[in-house]
Amino acid sequence: xxxxxxxxxIGVAVAVATFALAQAQIFAPSAPAGGTAxxxxxxxxxxxxxxxxxxxxxxxxxxxxxxxxxxxxxAAEVSDAVQQGRGVMPAGIVTGQEQADVVAYVVSISSxxx
Amino acid sequence: MPxxxxxxxxxxxxxxxFSSTIAAKAWFATAAVLLALVQVTTAARIxxxxxxxxxxxxxxxxxxxxxxRIAFLCTLPVFFHCVTILGFQTPDARVAIHSLVGTFVYxxxxxxxxxxxxxxxxxxxxxxxxxSLASVLVVxxxxxxxxxxxxxxxxx
Numbered sequence: 001x002x003x004x005x006x007x008x009x010i011g012v013a014v015a016v017a018t019f020a021l022a023q024a025q026i027f028a029p030s031a032p033a034g035g036t037a038x039x040x041x042x043x044x045x046x047x048x049x050x051x052x053x054x055x056x057x058x059x060x061x062x063x064x065x066x067x068x069x070x071x072x073x074x075a076a077e078v079s080d081a082v083q084q085g086r087g088v089m090p091a092g093i094v095t096g097q098e099q100a101d102v103v104a105y106v107v108s109i110s111s112x113x114x
Numbered sequence: 115m116p117x118x119x120x121x122x123x124x125x126x127x128x129x130x131x132f133s134s135t136i137a138a139k140a141w142f143a144t145a146a147v148l149l150a151l152v153q154v155t156t157a158a159r160i161x162x163x164x165x166x167x168x169x170x171x172x173x174x175x176x177x178x179x180x181x182x183r184i185a186f187l188c189t190l191p192v193f194f195h196c197v198t199i200l201g202f203q204t205p206d207a208r209v210a211i212h213s214l215v216g217t218f219v220y221x222x223x224x225x226x227x228x229x230x231x232x233x234x235x236x237x238x239x240x241x242x243x244x245x246s247l248a249s250v251l252v253v254x255x256x257x258x259x260x261x262x263x264x265x266x267x268x269x270x
Contacts, residue, residue: 011225025201096122
């Protein structure tokens with residue numbers, strides 16, 4: 001194999017390494033199990049207003065994004081949507097503790113009132 | 115520092131300037147693409163394909179080198195967030211294309227840098243590698259920043 005292939009082979013090796021690193025997600029925060037267990041609803045509301053309300057509306061009333069108020073979402077569903085993205089919503093808008101807090105807040109407003 | 119805290123620290127750091135990590139990525143990627151266009155333009159001048167730039171010499175070569183270095187630096191926070199926190203995802207076509215092309219960006223970059231330093235290769239090899247790298251960056255920008263600016267919001 002000629003020497004001219006060397007940059008391509010090394011480039012492919014770097015791409016494979018990048019893929020492996022992406023699969024590992026070494027700095028990904030662990031998913032907040034249950035959301036409400038680790039999240040703070042009050043902090044979540046502040047973060048929600050900053051990051052989410054533009055699309056989901058104040059208190060999750062809906063807008064460009066889907067309505068969240070009294071829709072019965074559970075923590076796992078909300079966590080998954082935040083982590084993976086949904087429709088036009090990008091993945092990972094908030095991560096780590098902020099994600100847990102937002103999940104806690106969204107779960108709190110999405111609980112149907114008695 | 116636990117690994118999970120790295121993401122939080124990164125988020126705290128980025129949100130001192132930008133409204134969110136996604137907004138930061140959108141702007142860093144935009145800067146990288148604009149600098150990539152400077153790269154293509156100055157490379158074309160160096161190869162004698164353009165004549166509107168003021169001179170064809172050391173100044174153009176210096177602009178080419180420094181625009182490349184700064185573009186590379188602009189990609190680092192994007193790489194950090196996309197690769198080490200979000201990872202390879204395929205929830206829809208846009209994200210799948212972005213993930214797949216993004217996997218190759220540093221591979222193409224490394225190949226291009228190696229080709230720059232290897233003077234035994236054919237003359238077409240370097241412009242091909244450079245255009246490939248610029249194309250990869252443009253595809254990544256179209257599937258991330260442009261989408262963010264048009265679908266989510268245009269702002270910091």
